[in-house]
Amino acid sequence: MEFFLRQEQKQTDTSRRLNGKQRLKESALIIALLSAVFFLVSLLSYDSSDPSWSQTAWDGPVQNAAGNAGAWVADTLFFALGTLAYPLPFLLLLGGWVFFRRRSESEPLNYTILATRILGVVLLLLTSCGLADLNFDDFWFFSSGGVVGDVLTELSMPLFNLLGTTLVFMFLWAAGFTLFTGISWLTIVDTLGEKTLSAITWLVNRARGDKPQMIGSTVDTSEPAEDVDESDPLFAKPVAKKRELADVSLLNKAQRVDEGDEDNVVTVPPVIHAAMATNAASSERKEPVMTLEPEIEEPVIAPEPKPVFVSNSQEAEINDDAEVPAEPEQVNQTLISETASEEASSEESMAESDGAPWDDDVNFGSTESVVIEETREDIVIGNTDGLSELDRAQAESVIPDEEEDPFLETIREAQKNAAGAVHPFLIKDEPNLPKPKEPLPTIDLLDPPRNTATRASDEELQYQARLIETRLEEYKIKVTVKGIFPGPVITRFELELAPGVKVSRIMSLSKDIARSLSTSAVRVVDVIPGKPYIGLELPNTSRETVFMSEVVASERFQSSKSPLSVVLGKDIAGEAIVTDLAKAPHMLVAGTTGSGKSVGVNVMIVSMLYKAGPDDVRFIMIDPKMLELSVYEGIPHLLTEVVTDMKDAANALRWSVAEMERRYKLMSALGVRNIAGYNDKIREAAEADHPIPDPLWKPGDSMDETAPVLEKLPYIVVIVDEFADLMMVVGKKVEELIARLAQKARAAGIHLVLATQRPSVDVITGLIKANIPTRMAFTVSTKTDSRTILDQGGAESLLGMGDMLFMPNGSNHPARVHGAFVNDDEVHRVVSNWKARGKPQYITEITSGDQGSDGLLPGEAPEGGDGEELDQLFDQVVEFVTESRRASVSGVQRRFKIGYNRAARIVEQLEVQGIVSPPGHNSNREVLAPPPPPRD
């Protein structure tokens, strides 16, 4: 524990300090700032009488504010670059900022982009000097383009003349601009054209006096606009916002974030503007707080604010509102004069998220016909990547290659070490591993977290928010985005619905919304506890993997006292989610195949292995698939070998019921109400040197002469991976045993974790559901499956790979959790660590079925006894089987029109009675009994 605490302390310390690269970057910015100020002061206070290269004699004090050095520097710069010396300090500052801006990101430098930028800036500088030389007058005794401009014009004038030279310089300047900024001239031309067309449309509409289309369910078009009282703060702001939504051209402007103009973005949506102000001040790592401040809340709090809608013509009258978005020209200007640093950011983020929805060719459905015409030209016809749709879908869900590297490395290591001996893949028992010194496994057994994704920038998030509003408008649903919570896998947008809009409408449209937002799935959260909003959860373009080591190292897990603490993963805000199985007290895990169930179960087991030794927690593992849990074979926590035979599994459940009853008797004898109280009493008695003798012991129970003393009882966790198999093979009795355990086992410290990939009502029956309150739903294929698990939809919209909805005991609102990932290699390391600490002491009765009467269900007789009840159809089935000579479960099912469970049970009864043989290698049974005598 101390180790963990120290490690955590160290982590927080180091997170506050900058690493080597970050230090360099920050220092570079500071030096760039100093140089820029120095250059600027030198240039601005240049005096031709100061000492410099251009002077042969001088006397008197130096006039330059930057002193002697400043005078020399200014002279040199003016001499070399002419008037182009003035922008140099700004370029320097910009360079420093670009270098510094990404200091916390450990991405490698993109050298191609860097090279094109440098080339671009050089080209810009040279051509600007040339153009200045051609077009501006000289100043002082310097040429306006400096010596650089002079040389360039002198070289090209004889070749191209004045007009040709100007044109060559201008085109090269344009090329330099694109090289430096990454902005396409086509985009600039596009934007200018679009703005012009929007302006013309707006003017035409204004001239015609058209009113905008009404949006939202409470639209009252008859409401006269004159009712708007601009001075009333309750009304003034909604009007401003409605105008924004109605004005498509302004909205489009906001969407041009790909060109990186922060001003542009900030001026458009006042709501997000407020949120961003808070966010900008927050730390490097994006805190998921983009909530909106009181001034925006005003319309919500106000008693029944009247919905007011204004036409374009009325908008003009309230243009003086403080929150009015920037005018088209203004935005346009900022768009073109954007700074290089911002362009850099946009360009890189574009490169990272190829095909992201903020591409230029995004077509906004609500835009006027003019815009649609324009975007038509951008329609991409056919795929150019040569991949099939399936390939593409698979490519998206492929885990990065590096996931496997550590594992492969370890395998290679093992191969090297075991060269010449047994094949490394076949080694089962680790040869005498040294016993670890630490009381519990240490975190270094798990792979350290790696950065697997790039977080969306604030601009991208704002863009998405605008897009959601626009898309919902297309369905005549008016919403306002009130908060954005970016998480590791999804981003939640909190939406305020216009009065009267039903959540069910949005929920029923979730598939359409997902399609129109070009995402794989959208989950609608109808209730966000404590907030008057609904949530819309969109998958991130780049998905983070939640590494188990991150969550195990989290403060929550480390400070959790219970030995049954399990980590699940991270919530949408990136916070570790830790739960206590003791409080759950039983858990149902369901999801389709490949959704991440087994990884989820492994994460739970490994977290318990991180928290508790075999004195505190023991496991019974039931694994019909024979692969998932067999890795734990041999850890000292196991009460029995991993059970793979379903008959043994039923016995194990019976043993658990018997153990539960035994514990109940012990607890009642000691007068305690739960296992914690029992263990406290045992500890107190041991400390007082008065161990308690077993009150249930009778002479003859064992060879001892006196009753053995009671010992601490560990928690028992029964884990069933693929619970459906158990239900199918063993039938109804499993359901009853599980229900019995689930009802009473909590106090006895026995907990169930049932996983299934078949979340249907014949597996997760009402009886089981009623007794297992904690549910964990991974992706399922249908809403019905989701309802079977959670009693509500939602799991069908999950993203797979560990994305889950977790519904804790007593809650009606499932929380979205991104499951932690643990790979086989990590599990092996933790398992080996425990194997080195001790051997398991298996209890053979668990699977032998020799549990006495305690494990029997009410009204049940011991198996094989006289009282075993045969199915009512038994005789008829015997007749059918012996006549047809075929004993298949499906045949019996078809013939008697009964369910699989019942048919399988009857066939088993036939086997017990010796009428049919046990299943052969191809699971066929032979009919052993002779055919019935022919009837008359």
Ligand SMILES: Nc1ncnc2c1ncn2[C@@H]1O[C@H](COP(=O)(O)OP(=O)(O)OP(=O)(O)O)[C@@H](O)[C@H]1O
């Ligand atoms: N939390 C996670 N993070 C990232 N990837 C995951 C996560 N959980 C699962 N995966 C990926 O999904 C794959 C399938 O997971 P898993 O084997 O747990 O599915 P399953 O539901 O148990 O399937 P089955 O029922 O067929 O065994 C894993 O191999 C892994 O690549």
